[in-house]
Amino acid sequence: MKDLKEIRAEIDSVDKELVSLYEKRMALTEQVADYKLSTGKKVFDKAREEEKLEKVTSMVDDPFLKRGTRELFEHLMSMSRKRQYQKLAEKGIMEPIPFxxxxxxxxxxxxxxxxxxxxxxxxxxxxxxxxxxxxxxxxxxxxxxxxxxxxxxxxxxxxxxxxxxxxxxxxxxxxxxxxxxxxxxxxxxxxDHCLLGTKGSKLSDIEQVYSHPQALMQCGRYLDEHRNWEKHSFKNTAMAAKKVKEDGLLRQAAIASRLTADIYRLDILDEHIQDNSNNxxxxxxxxxxxxxxKNAGKISICFEIPHESGSLYHMLSHFIFNDLNMNKIESRPLGERNWEYRFFIDFEGNLNESAVKNALHGIKEEAENFKILGNY
Missing domain, CATH: 3.40.190.10 (Periplasmic binding protein-like II)
Known part of the structure; x- marks a missing residue:
């Protein structure tokens, strides 16, 4: 059996060859980019990439290595596309952002x-x-x-x-x-939520509480302490306060702000009732x-992606490659397609920055229904 030092030396030798081959492959990518620039062909050719992935994985028999080979070449092709997007930007050929x-x-x-x-x-x-x-x-x-x-x-x-x-x-x-x-x-x-009641009402009078669903959630622990109260969702905290004022019933209360109590002349029955003091x-x-x-520093976007393995990973790689800091990601279901989602992302940057343009162009090319929600 070879000792560990000898094995590591061989790995180093293979890695050196891999780096050299990577550089050679990326140089060929530059030629592909020049050709596409001159002919107007799109950078992302999904059918061609899938054909290539099928070909390279067919060269491997071991199931684990087959999966790894596919992942390796997916990443290589992703890096190739990103370099081509850069070249588009350098040549000023990239589609302008309509902001x-x-x-x-x-x-x-x-x-x-x-x-x-x-x-x-x-x-x-x-x-x-x-x-x-x-x-x-x-x-x-x-x-x-x-x-x-x-x-x-x-x-x-x-x-x-x-x-x-x-x-x-x-x-x-x-x-x-x-x-x-x-x-x-x-x-x-x-x-800062307060419990508001009609003039002269007391906490012991309350049977029904009105507020916006978010406000009810934010005061969940407080409401759990009063399990006998009926909770009613309203379109807005101020609307709930207005209802309590207009109805004039001692058994009704609203969760709203202190300012709302002043506006609608309601009594503050309890205050600071939200679960989180830093709400x-x-x-x-x-x-x-x-x-x-001009000095905007945050960008919000949304997009949809194919419902298949690795799709979100490839979208997020555009932020990594362009050294952009992503600080939020959310998903919302697509009503017309069960169990598929639209992703919302916030990241740091300005639409004038070349790294931002590169990332957005790549995501737009590779995602579905891409939209810039704003730069602010």
Missing amino acids: EEVAALPDKNIRIVYQGEEGAYSQMAMQQFFHDTTNSYHVQTWRDAMEAIAKGEADYAVLPIENSSAGIVSENYDLLVEYDNCIVGEQIIPI CTKFVIVTGRKIFL
């Missing part, structure tokens, strides 16, 4: 829409982001807000997208795909124009 850079968001004579009633957390986020919100109005649903942007009835909409305790607002992820609006900003605000909600600012700020 316009602006020095500042237009803020003169603008109209802003948010969902809910006066006192809603969306209104607070709007006030913190825009400061001057004199020309704003509210609508019943998030879809109404997106529709107002699409129809040109408003310039900006403010939508909750994620809570630090309850997670994503899935409906708004879906609306970002459905509508051709884009994200141009975000605002994070602390969420925060992230809101996105949406507009109908495809614009981004």
Whole structure:
């Protein structure tokens, strides 16, 4: 039997040959790229790659090595494509990204829409982001807000997208795909929930509690302590407070903000009732124009991929190869195809950066229904 030192020396020798062959293969890739550039052929040829994978794996008998061979060549071809995308960018042939850079968001004579009633957390986020919100109005649903942007009835909409305790607002992820609006900003605000009742009511009077489903989830432990209370979902925390005010029943309470208590003249029966003392909600600012700020540092995208082994891995490799930091990934089911998903990704970068352009071009070429949701 050979000793370990001798075996390792042989591995080093093989590795040296592999590196040399890799360099030779990538040099040939450069020639392929030049040919495709001159003829206008697409970089990604799925049928050709699948044919190649079948051929190389047929050369191996051992099942484990067969799987490894396929994975090795999938990665080699992925690296080849990424180099070809780089060459496209260097030659200025890459399809331009349809977003316009602006020095500042237009803020003169603008109209802003948010969902809910006066006192809603969306209104607070709007006030913190825009400061001057004199020309704003509210609508019943998030879809109404997106529709107002699409129809040109408003310039900006403010939508909750994620809570630090309850997670994503899935409906708004879906609306970002459905509508051709884009994200141009975000605002994070602390969420401090109170239990609000009509004037003169006491905690012992409460039988029914109204609030938005997210707020009910964020106060889950508190509500579990009062199991006799009936919980009712409402479109908005401020709408729930307004209902309690209008009904005027001692047995009803709403979970909403302290500001809402002042607006609707309700008593605060309990406060700080959320499970997480650092409870925060992230809101996105949406507009109908495809614009981004010069100093924008976060990009949101979504795409679909074939329902097959390795698909997501190959998409994510574009971030790794271009040295981009991905900081969030979510998935949402595709309603028309059971057990298949659309992926949403946030990563650091600006649409002017060459690494970002390379990554986005590669993902667009290789994914299905790719969309840039915004750079902000």
